[in-house]
Amino acid sequence: MFSKILIANRGEIAVRIIRTARRMGIATVAVFSEADANALHVREADEAHAIGPAPAAQSYLRGDVILDVARRSGAEAVHPGYGFLSENAEFAEACAASGIAFIGPPAAAIRAMGSKAESKRLMVAAGVPTVPGYHGEAQEEALLAAEAARIGFPVLIKASAGGGGKGMRPVYAAQDFAAELAGARREAQAAFGDARVLIEKYLQRPRHVEVQVFGDSHGRVTHLHTRDCSVQRRHQKVLEEAPAPDLSDVLRTSLHEAAENAARAVGYTNAGTVEFVVEGEHAYFLEMNTRLQVEHPVTEMITGLDLVEWQLRVAAGEALPTHWPPPAQGHAVEVRVYAEEPEQDFRPATGRLRKFTLADAGARFDTGFTPGDTVTAAYDPMLAKVIVAGTDRGAALTRLASALDALEIEGLGNNARFLTRLARHPALRAGELDTGFIARHAEALLTPRGPAPERVLMAAAAALAEAGRRAPAASPWLGRQGWRLQGAAETVEAWDDGTGPRQVTLRWLPGGHAVAVGEGAARILSIRGTGTRLALVEGDAAEAFTLTPEADGCTLRMGGESWRLHRRDPHAPASEDAAGESRLSAPIPGRVVKLLAAVGDAVVKGQLLAVLEAMKTEIKITAPRDGVVAHLGCAEGENVEEGVEILSLAT
Known part of the structure; x- marks a missing residue:
């Protein structure tokens, strides 16, 4: 049995391999990108080595760097987990050439099954039934369209070198084939560096x-x-x-x-x-x-x-x-x-x-x-x-x-x-x-969840107010104990649960609060408990909840549901809807793989304007209204951060 292995992966599978190896008395070596410097698999391994920046192509896909770590650390074997280099025949061969065991199948088996087209031909020869389709090497668009027509719609376009749903598009009619083929090829090239596809009959209820x-x-x-x-x-x-x-x-x-x-x-x-x-x-x-x-x-x-x-x-x-x-x-x-x-x-x-x-x-x-x-x-x-x-x-x-x-x-x-x-x-x-x-x-x-129940907003407002009342203040002017010279203290807040802001009025009472949502009647409430585990008490009834404060609100869990609530300034001027619908920004960091409109183009509501790739997913940016493209904030192939403008519309 091996005395030391290297895990060429990250996340839960790396943790799983490390724990199994530890139980077997095998020492483990972890590798990590800059983004994973403090990751759980790094903390659990016997030793860990940095291998490059966050992008996988510069770290977890660098077989040469990983093998160098294996040699320097004295690892006798490499476990690739899944994803990354796990189905890379060249990496398996490089391990063998270095005298390091690859914990997986032979490179020849990986290579044979790595191509969907080649694997289909092997399975036919072995007597294993396959779905009717086209698995040839010729990739001309006209030929592929003709093969799709021969097979009969609906068909499924699949990346020949792919997996995990990448480069896979169902096509229900001939007129949609060209657009879906282009999308499948784009995904396949981005995910696997290989734009080849195969076509199969699309089964209806498989x-x-x-x-x-x-x-x-x-x-x-x-x-x-x-x-x-x-x-x-x-x-x-x-x-x-x-x-x-x-x-x-x-x-x-x-x-x-x-x-x-x-x-x-x-x-x-x-x-x-x-x-x-x-x-x-x-x-x-x-x-x-x-x-x-x-x-x-x-x-x-x-x-x-x-x-x-x-x-x-x-x-x-x-x-x-x-x-x-x-x-x-x-x-x-x-x-x-x-x-x-x-x-x-x-x-x-x-x-x-x-x-x-x-x-x-x-x-x-x-x-x-x-x-x-x-x-x-x-x-x-x-x-x-x-x-x-x-x-x-x-x-x-x-x-x-x-x-x-x-x-x-x-x-x-x-x-x-x-x-x-x-x-x-x-x-x-x-x-x-x-x-x-x-x-x-x-x-x-x-089905999108509707607005948060009133008791959720009341619990959030009362709990944060109570936390403020209990917190020691450096100055009496900074205290939040609700004291007023005359009358009861009252605050008006705007809370947003993702469906829009709602007014919450809170009046301070001895030992509790009177809370109203919108135009509703106030209810007398108190908060019991300390830390994050609390209870909302109303009369003789008490309902448990947990609350985690955040910079602009909190996350509250009650009755098996979790709500992210943001506290807004109720006196801030409302933004104009038109302005909000004019600037289309990246919802998450990613790469702009396609821009489908240019400055001056007239577009209609729902029209696809850009495609962003993030976390192995293509995110479609569509027009929220009719308008004219006024500005492009990025270029195809550019990596953008969350909130960066993709494009803007004018009326």
Whole structure:
């Protein structure tokens, strides 16, 4: 077994590998970019080395720099995790040339399965069924359009070298093909440095089912059961479960056999995943991910195995147990917690994690963040994975909803509420699984929350006022104890919950406050407790809540909901709506990949004007009203910070 390994990754997977290696008595070496200097994986490793600036191309994708660290630190092996260099055949070869073990499959297997087109040809030769499509090398637009017509719309354009939903566009009609092809090529080039695409028949209600496989250097290949990853947004997985539910015994067996045949066809070793699209009783090969998958914990939960441990054992030359696969026990479900705004088309979010805890000891919580860490735009916005198990699928989903209720995140936008709705959705519990699930149930899952209830605004205003009253003041003139020479002290504030400002009037009383929202009647309230855990007391009733003060307001959690509240100056002049709709700025730091309008162009409301790429996501900037482009604040290819003007409109 290895005595020291280097982890060429970041985030929760790096933390997971470090902890498994520590349990096995293996020393660990972490690498980090400038953005990750204080990251959890850096703090947990036995030693850590800086490898470059925040952009992945200058740090985590620098195989030469990472190998230099491995040699200097005395690491005997490199674990690439997933993403970054995990499916880079050249890096695997460079490791071998340096006498350092690559904890993954051989470079030849990575190369064979790295091209979707080549992998499809290999699978056809191995007798594995594939979706009808075009996988050729010729990439002329006219040829691709003709192939799409031959296959029959709708079709799916996919980046040949891609994964994770990048460079993937469904096309429903011939007249839309050229625009979607251009977008897919742009995404593919930006994500993988390769603009080639393939075209496949777009199945209408497909499920995404995959099989975990494992191979060793002694010629043994086996499956470790199925997973269902159908619940996705933008072709990226949101919820995964194992084993895949509602498959006939015949179909399940055929998937196991096809996956093992696919792995044998490329001489596969170590952990990998063979992915299929399933419609009815028909299954078609989709791709093979030549690495560990983000969703591997659900397989661990039903098998009792540590897949990272077995990756290390196999890479060190050990043989897989002859009794594998172990039987699947119970059911497991995982959800991915992202820094994003689901109600705003899953727009990524950045900021400081003021609170980040899962107060549920029975759930597994895989994360690379701790409270106080900052989420930047440099990397994927996944914050954590919440994984639970139950005796059956229904019990697991119930357990998941309970765990999500105990998840507390404050400081930036996140999808926790969306995931809770998803876990409790009756159609999900009924097994209505396909890749269109979220889009089909968007109204129930993504309905924007209405204004904050009055008690939330009252609790925020009263709690902050009470904190001011208790805080010692350096001068009596700076005190906030509500004292007045004559009459009761009264303050008027404007609180904004994201739906617009609302007036809150607070009158100081002995031991409490009279609080009114808008034109409503005042209610007599008091705040009980200290620190962040408080209670709103009204008469004999008390409701618990937590409150984290911020520079311009607070984050308040009450009744299982979290609210970000901003305190505004009620006397400040209101901005003109027209001005607000004239300046279009970057909602998040990113790169301007496309400008679709020039100065002087007349545009109409809803027209696409620019495309921003941030945190592996394309964000579309559209015209909020009719107008004329008056100014461009940036150029294509330029990196911009949040709030930087993209363009402005004139009437």
